[in-house]
Amino acid sequence: MDADQINQVVGYVGAIVLAGISMAVVFRREKQLDDPDDDSVVYLEQLLKVTNLHTEGKYLVRILRQSGNLQKEDQIFYSPEAAIKAAIATFKRAKIEYVFITDNTETQFCFRRPYYHHGGKAEGRKVGSVEIYKVE
Incomplete structure (x- = not known):
């Protein structure tokens, strides 16, 4: 693999990790929304x-x-x-x-x-x- 391919792979992995973190935050907020004890x-x-x-x-x-x-x-x-x-x-x-x-x-x-x-x-x-x- 040359440097450009490595940079692309690192970029894709970073984007996937960022998307995963964003989804986790959204799901946590929605879980709090459905919890009657959490206002x-x-x-x-x-x-x-x-x-x-x-x-x-x-x-x-x-x-x-x-x-x-x-x-x-x-x-x-x-x-x-x-x-x-x-x-x-x-x-x-x-x-x-x-x-x-x-x-x-x-x-x-x-x-x-x-x-x-x-x-x-x-x-x-x-x-x-x-x-x-x-x-x-």
Whole structure:
């Protein structure tokens, strides 16, 4: 075998290993999704049930792109239910069925899409995460 053939074989093996790791991560997330005791990965419809936000107050909703930039201007809601429903509508519009919860406290509720979407020229411009903060 010459050097070019060795490089091709190494490239193919590397691609197969990377694909295997990616599939393992996806399957692990889906397993967490089906586990009723694990509420770190949930369907959008379950967000209202798992939140720890207080029921009274004013809430700021910040929707971010995968790149970390703002997807849309911050919005203010007067109940956690309204704030979460607005976030759910955004994720449904982006065809995201479930989310990974990163923070769930009485004053903050943050969740993100379960995987990075490499969408061609729109890469990084897709909805990435939602941050809901109690401001009053």
